[in-house]
Amino acid sequence: MFCKHCQHYIREDSRFCPRCGVRLRSEPAQDPPWLWICTILLFAVIWATLVRDQLEVQFLHLRAEINSLLSAL
Numbered sequence: 001m002f003c004k005h006c007q008h009y010i011r012e013d014s015r016f017c018p019r020c021g022v023r024l025r026s027e028p029a030q031d032p033p034w035l036w037i038c039t040i041l042l043f044a045v046i047w048a049t050l051v052r053d054q055l056e057v058q059f060l061h062l063r064a065e066i067n068s069l070l071s072a073l
């Protein structure tokens with residue numbers, strides 16, 4: 001193939017033109033892994049917060065039941 005920039009002939013699998021140095025093929029856009037890590041961590045924090053709230057609610061219900069049972073004795 002030929003370089004679009006300088007029309008120099010270059011190999012098909014070249015990524016850069018050896019003559020003018022222009023990039024020939026755009027590499028597939030990849031999200032940096034830290035973005036995924038941050039996203040997963042964020043969801044983990046949100047999930048943990050939700051589960052903790054639910055556990056607190058269940059604990060309060062359980063304590064109320066125990067109190068009512070104890071007061072019935």
Ligand SMILES: [Zn+2]
Nearest residue numbers: 003006017020
């Ligand atoms: Zn070129």
